[in-house]
Amino acid sequence: MxxxxxxxxxxxxxxxxxxxxxxxxxxxxxxxxxxxxxxxxxxxxxxxxxxxxxxxxxxxxxxxxxxxxxxxxxxxxxxxxxxxxxxxxxxxxxxxxxxxxxxxxxKSKREISALMELQPEEAWLMADSGDLIRTAVSDLQVGQKILVKPGERVPIDGLLLEGTTSIDEAAITGESIPVTKTSGQEVFAGTVNLDGTIKVEMTKSTSDSLFQKIIQMVQSAESEKSPSQQFIERFESTYVKIVLAAVALMMVLPHFAFEWDWNTTIYRAMVLLVVASPCALVASIMPATLAAISNGARNGILFKGGVHIEQIGHITTLAVDKTGTLTKGTPVVTHFSVRSGLSEEAALSKIASIESGSNHPLAHAILAFANEKQIPIDSTLHVKDIPGFGLEAMMQGELIQVGKADLVGAERALQFNNGIAVTWANEGNTILYAADDQGIFAAAALKDEIREETHVTIQQLKELGIEVVMLTGDNEQTATVIGNEAGVSSVIANCLPASKVDEIKKLLGTNKKVAMVGDGINDAPALATANVGIAMGQGTDVALETADLVLMKNDLSKIVYSIKLSRKMNRIIKQNVFFSIAVILVLIASNFMQVINLPLGVIGHEGSTILVILNGLRMLKNN
Structure with missing residues (x-):
């Protein structure tokens, strides 16, 4: 079942x-x-x-x-x-x-299976005879060589032996811009080979791959009980023992100490058992929690359990991923410059026509920019892909190249239009160049822009006394620029999944209550390690499954709402717990003094339960 x-x-x-x-x-x-x-x-x-x-x-x-x-x-x-x-x-x-x-x-436990689905089960093994054999990844051995075709996921951790390509490492680092890989560089299981066919030598067993370590970290983090849960379990056991011990004494002690008859003694023991029952204590927490969860769902926040909505109100530090969290997750053209004497429309038309044959995220950004300006595009060109560098095609008898600085000439790229590309790069942009027979004729700056609500949300978090730390797989320069724009307290760049987990553990080790917000597979271990894991609604399945709460509308401002909602709920729960314990103590004292009978005891007990439930239902109102 x-x-x-x-x-x-x-x-x-x-x-x-x-x-x-x-x-x-x-x-x-x-x-x-x-x-x-x-x-x-x-x-x-x-x-x-x-x-x-x-x-x-x-x-x-x-x-x-x-x-x-x-x-x-x-x-x-x-x-x-x-x-x-x-x-x-x-x-x-x-x-x-x-x-x-x-x-x-x-809480769903599908995050592990969601992770597993992203690792290929089969690979193209290169036999000694030169034949390609479709082989189960689990049967591969360290030292064997495999072939990875364009569009396929890399099935193993290994060393690139032959070929140049662009690798989408979002599953590992969260980096939105694909990384160029050449011979001698390492590739990871679960990443996507975008361009060229590559040969890879397996350097780690399947069980030791970075991808498998992500799975193991998620499992390990989820198996650890929170301090709050441990406290609740200890309190429950102690409470029951105290009540049962008190009832046992009540069934004997008053008969000898106060000369009660046996009927009265047993009757009062039964009343004690009823009035000491924890109905009001249970109702102190659950109705308020359920109402808060309902409130959150109505406002686009999915909490996966009462413990998480309770804990988020106690956080002192929020660790945030960059790509798809602080930023929109897709690059856009921020600057466009052409050489003197050439119109922007003509230059952009050439670039967009060549990029129309590519599935690269930067190509999509260029096409979106051209469509926005209603620039005509020739999609009939025969485009040649130069893996790891860019694209080229013949247009009206002239060779046009679009890609990295190395494709068009690094020295010329630095000098183009008085070195404007250097300024753009310092702003955290990725630069795309276009060249013809006369040299570079255009340059475009592309950047993963921050969300509109990011800056305001971070300011509101700081006003609530919460430190905001950005963890990202991006390089130091890009991370610093985005961090300054967003207004975060500190930036930690070049983070692999294990690095993010280490950073979260460092924060936890300083007695801070930490929440982590992210949207990628690479964020899953950190989400599971933090006191509270928060996922963006449009993130990967594994991030959504691992997180403790999900922002369904990808609205960062809902984090602030969640914290305020939690703090209000925690106040109500404290009120309820204090009130219910006070009522129980009064009823116990009244029973010992023989002031109340069983019906009145039940009325007092259930009446307090109803009151704490009604108080908890105040959480249904919006903040």
Whole structure:
């Protein structure tokens, strides 16, 4: 039975038990009857089965008592002295709360399978005879050579032996601009070969590849319990032991110490068991949490569990990825310059016509720029791809080249239009050059621009007392420029996935509460390591699955809303916990002084539960 099906069955069972209780209460309005008692017992069995089973199994497994056991004993104790309705209501409230909590906290575990899907299962093995053999990646051995064709994912970690190409390493580094790879350079499993056919020698076993290490880091981070969770488990066990010990003493001590008769002693012990039941304590947290989660969903924020919405309000540092998080994730043309005597329209038409035959992200940016200016494009050209450098084609009997500085002449590129490209590069741009028989005739600057809301959001985070640190796979120059534009507190560049995890652990090691926001596969380990992982809604599947909350509309400002929502919820929970504990203490004292009876005890107990629920539902209102 899957977790999803089990969760629905628990909820249906809780609701059905509530219906039975209402019907039994109506029948017993003039006194208990065999039919009403039968219905109450059915309600006990149907509504309490799941929590009773969970409590018993956990008690046996962990050798410690829990709240589930206490609730069952309280309900049975109330029924044992003739208060069937009160006992059944306790079961219903606890069962319903448990089912809703299980349903809400049902976090998907598909992130590992999502990661695995991105690594090819087969590769082209180059046999000693020179033949290409389609081979399972798991059967490859270190030292063997494989062929990777354009458009294919690299299946292994290895050394590039032959060929030049552009590699999309977004899956590993998060870098939006493909990286040129030549002989002698390292390539990683899970990255995409964009241009040329390459030969790669396997240098690491499949289990030791960087991609597999990402998977292992996600698994390791998710298996570690948070300090809050550990505290809750310890508190639960201690609470149950104290209550049961108090009830046991109550069943004996007053008879000898205060000369109560045995009927009074046992009756007061049962009242204590009921009024000390943690219904109000449970309701102090869950309704407020569910309301906050509903509020977040209504505002485009998907929380994957109550613990995460609680923790984000405590963060002191926000670590952010650059590409697709602070920035839009796709390059755009920021500057365009042509040599004297040539019109921008004519130059752009030549460049866009050649780029129309490429799937490179920079080509898409050039085409978008040309379309915006309504520049005519000739898409019938025969374009030659020069892997790792750019493109070239014959236009009206003239060879036109579009690409990197090395393609058109690095020295000429530096001197073009008084060295304007140097200025652009210092601003964090990637430079694309175009040359004809007379030399360079145009240069375009392309950049992954920051989102419109980025600067304002970071300022608001700082006002909330939160430090913002940018972690990126970009080079130092580009990272610094983007970091300054966004207004982040500090920048850490050249980050591989392991580096991001190390940086997160360093922050955690200084007793800071850290949240990480990202959108790529490379961000998954860091998302899982941080106290709270935040994913952009349009990010990769694995980032969405690993994260603790998702910004469905890719709106960074929702992080600020999430923090404010969390802090409000935490205040309400503290109010509820203080109030519910105070009521329990008052009821316990009143019971010991024989001021209240069981019905009043149940009324006081359930009344406090209703009040904390209503207080928690205030979270449904927008901030």
């Amino acid at each position: 899957t977790l999803s099906i089990r969760t629905h069955i628990e909820l249906i069972a809780a609701v059905f038990s509530g219906i039975l209780i209402a019907f039994a209460w109506w029948i017993s309005s003039n006194g208990d009857t065999p039919l009403s008692i039968t219905l109450f017992v059915l309600a006990f069995l149907i509504g309490g089965y799941a929590k009773a089973k969970e409590g018993i199994l956990e008690t046996v497994k962990n050798r410690t008592l829990n709240v589930e056991i206490l609730m069952i004993l309280a309900a049975v104790g109330a029924s044992a002295i003739g208060y069937w309705t009160e006992g059944a209501v306790l079961i219903f409230i606890f069962a319903l709360s448990g089912a809703l909590e299980t349903y809400t906290m049902n």
